[in-house]
Structure formats: C-alpha cells, structure tokens
Amino acid sequence: METDWRQRKIIHIDMDAFYASVEQMDFPELKGKPIAVGGSEVRGVVSAASYEARKYGVRSAMSGVQAKRLCPDLIFVPPRFDRYTEISKRIRAIFKAYTDLVEPLSLDEAYLDVTVNKKGNPSATLIAQEIRQRIFDEIGLTASAGISNTKFVAKVASDYNKPNGQKTVPPDEVEAFLEVLDIKKFYGIGKVTAEKMYHHGIFTGADLKARSREYLEEHFGKSGGFYYNIVRGIHYSEVKPNRVSKSVAAEHTFEENLTSELFMEERLAHIAETLERRLKKYSISGKTVTLKIKYSDFTTQTRSKTLPYYISDKGLLLETAKELLYQERLKESVRLLGISLSNLNTEVKKTVVVQLKFAF
Structure with a gap:
C-alpha cells in the first residue's frame, strides 16, 4: 500500500552461522574450533562455516579442498538437516508469539512485520531484542537483527552488527545510512554487479544515488529502476x-x-525419488524440469524443459531429466547432478494489513 509502506516496522532476523552453531551447541568439543558443515578435505562443497573458520576465509559454497588449504585445522562435520529443521521450527514458533506476519527466507532467516503485534509493543527495536534474547535463552543460539520500515533496509541492517547484534534504521535515517554504505553491502547486488558498478564509478550508496534513473536503466537494464528506488529508501x-x-x-x-x-542415470533415479518425496510432502507439482550439472572444473550448466502439464511423479521427473542429460554432449566429468521443478501449481494468497504509525 503506497500510502502506508513508510510506516511499516519490519525486522529481519538472521541466525549467526546457523548450521555450524547448531553443531557447536550439540557437540561442545567443537566450540571455539574452526568447523565446516558439509564437504571434506578431498571432495564436496562447504554448506556453512563457523566464525572461527571464516577468519581464515572459509565460506559457504567453497570447495572442501580450498577450505582445507585456507584453514589446515578445519574440522569437517556432516550436515544434519533434520536437526536444523527441528530447531528452525522452534525459532519460528518464537516469531509467531509476536506476529503472524512472518516470511521465512530459509531455515535460518526471516522477515517479521511487527507494525501491529501481539504484544502491543510500539517499539520494533525492543521486540527484536526480546526475540533474540528468547532464542538464546530457550534454544542456546545467537541471532542478529535489522530493523527498519522496508524489507530491503532491514536485511542490509541485520549484517551491520553481526554476530549477535542488531541495528535499527528509522525511516528518517534510511537515506543517510545507505549513502555511506559500500555498494557490495547492498542486498541483491552480487559480486558481478558490484564489479560492474565499480567500473562505472559507483562505489557507495551516494555514488549510486547521484546517477539518474535513465543512466541506471541504460547500463543495468530493468534492475536500474530497482537500484534507483532502494538507494532512496523506496x-x-x-x-x-x-x-x-x-x-x-x-x-x-x-x-x-x-x-x-549410464552411471549418471542411476544417480538421477535416486535424486528424482528424493525430489518426489519433497513434492508430495507439500502437495506441489510443476511444469518446468531443470537439470543441473556441475563439472570437475567446477563450472555449472543447466538445461530445462517445460511440459504442457503438471508433474510430481519420480518416473516423469527422471524421464525428463534423462532427456535433458542427452540433449548435448557433456564437457567434462561430472561431480554433481541436480533436478529442480519450477513453474509450480502453488498460489500466493495476499494478506491485507492495516498499517499504523508508531515510534521506532
């Protein structure tokens, strides 16, 4: 609602090194040590790294080989997604004690609209503090938070005082906050786009704000209008x-x-079976099947096909994935295969909320 959006109170909660922190909580002998969840020193990719490992440059999506090279004392821990999901549900239950307007982004982060909340507390800052304290007291993990009147600024602010901190950016301070920020810290501006902006002399929010909408759309396409708005807090x-x-x-x-x-077909059959279970659990079907192929040189290729009907059956998933596999020759040996289904039959129901004005 255009007339009310400036008065919203939005919190972005982001758990600190969630997977790694759960492992250190459950296995005290890992506390204070550099650990990587997923991967190994010879294979695989790191899913998450503890803050002790991050000091050495270890990051998620990094190969285990490279992570071990950066941090020789790195401890690899197999992921336990059932455990992470269980804890995520407990965290979400805490969120729901304050508002039903909770938008999960993943197991470890979510947006909360607390403009009107169940506690009748007019301060989003105090609510964020209380939620973070409850997560620590009831579960044993730390979380960081960003508070502002838009999802974008709240997301950016949640990284500001990590780990175990929070940052509030009131509506009248949003533009000043964004102007001094390095462009690479803007949520949604990845490494490639940041490099392109540097090439255009855009290093900070102030530099971005100095460019006209026409200039940004000319050089960054449809995203140019988005960048023009967000740097102005819109x-x-x-x-x-x-x-x-x-x-x-x-x-x-x-x-x-x-x-x-032939070996890949065998692996794809297991992947299709796993995907079918996930789809059936939530009664989801879709029309577009995408095959993901990661080669031994770490390059990734995707091949997609859209069907005229919805599917969720593992047989049809596998049949389509095999067709995509043979669509063209493989470039290298393959280290990873994946199947995804999009163009889903799900519908998003819009919730209309009356936003009221309170002090931050």
Whole structure:
C-alpha cells in the first residue's frame, strides 16, 4: 500500500552461522574450533562455516579442498538437516508469539512485520531484542537483527552488527545510512554487479544515488529502476507470510567424478525419488524440469524443459531429466547432478494489513 509502506516496522532476523552453531551447541568439543558443515578435505562443497573458520576465509559454497588449504585445522562435520529443521521450527514458533506476519527466507532467516503485534509493543527495536534474547535463552543460539520500515533496509541492517547484534534504521535515517554504505553491502547486488558498478564509478550508496534513473536503466537494464528506488529508501514489498518457493530441488555431489551417462542415470533415479518425496510432502507439482550439472572444473550448466502439464511423479521427473542429460554432449566429468521443478501449481494468497504509525 503506497500510502502506508513508510510506516511499516519490519525486522529481519538472521541466525549467526546457523548450521555450524547448531553443531557447536550439540557437540561442545567443537566450540571455539574452526568447523565446516558439509564437504571434506578431498571432495564436496562447504554448506556453512563457523566464525572461527571464516577468519581464515572459509565460506559457504567453497570447495572442501580450498577450505582445507585456507584453514589446515578445519574440522569437517556432516550436515544434519533434520536437526536444523527441528530447531528452525522452534525459532519460528518464537516469531509467531509476536506476529503472524512472518516470511521465512530459509531455515535460518526471516522477515517479521511487527507494525501491529501481539504484544502491543510500539517499539520494533525492543521486540527484536526480546526475540533474540528468547532464542538464546530457550534454544542456546545467537541471532542478529535489522530493523527498519522496508524489507530491503532491514536485511542490509541485520549484517551491520553481526554476530549477535542488531541495528535499527528509522525511516528518517534510511537515506543517510545507505549513502555511506559500500555498494557490495547492498542486498541483491552480487559480486558481478558490484564489479560492474565499480567500473562505472559507483562505489557507495551516494555514488549510486547521484546517477539518474535513465543512466541506471541504460547500463543495468530493468534492475536500474530497482537500484534507483532502494538507494532512496523506496521499497514497497510487504512481508508475505504465505510466500512459497518458486522451485523445489534435490541434488547430490559424488564421491568420485562420473564420466558415464549410464552411471549418471542411476544417480538421477535416486535424486528424482528424493525430489518426489519433497513434492508430495507439500502437495506441489510443476511444469518446468531443470537439470543441473556441475563439472570437475567446477563450472555449472543447466538445461530445462517445460511440459504442457503438471508433474510430481519420480518416473516423469527422471524421464525428463534423462532427456535433458542427452540433449548435448557433456564437457567434462561430472561431480554433481541436480533436478529442480519450477513453474509450480502453488498460489500466493495476499494478506491485507492495516498499517499504523508508531515510534521506532
């Protein structure tokens, strides 16, 4: 609602090194040590790294080989997604004690609209403090938070005092906050776009703000209008509690690289079975099947096909994935295969909320 969006009170809660912190909580012998969840020193990719490991430059999506090279004392821990999901549900229950307007982004982060909240507390800052304290007292983990009147600024602010901190940016301070920020810290501006902006002399929010909408759209396409708005604190997006994923996927990294399509077909059958279980659990089907292939040189390729009907059956998923596998020759040996389904049959129901004006 254009007339009310400036008065919203939005909190972005982001758990600190969630997967790694859960492992250190459950296994005290790992506390204070550099750990990587997922991967190994010879294979695989790191899913998450503890703050002790991050000091050495270890990051998620990094190969285990590179992570071990950066941090020789790194301890690899197998992921336990059932455990992470269990804790995520407990955290979400805490959120729901304050507002039903909760939009999860992943297991470890979510937006909360607390403009009107169940506690009748007019201060989003105090609510964020209380939520973070409850997560620590009831679960044993730390979280960081960003508070502002838009999802974009709240998301950016949650990184400001990490770990175990929070940052409030009131509406009248948003533009000043963004002007001094390095452009690479803007949520949604990745490494490639940041480099492109540097090339255009855009290093801070102030530099971005100095460019006209026409200039940004000319050099950054449709995203140019988005950048023009966000640096001025304009972001209309509401917290959507019924937000659904645009795709559902399953993938697997192999112990040894595969060179034979026959072996790949066998692995794809297991991946299709896993994907079917996830789809059936939430009664989801879709029309677009995408095959993800990661080669031994770490390059990634995707191939997609859109069907004229919705599917969720593992047989049809596998049949389509095999067709995509043979669509063209493979470039290298393969270290990972994945299947995702998009163009889903899910519908997002919009929630209309009356926003009231309170002090931050």
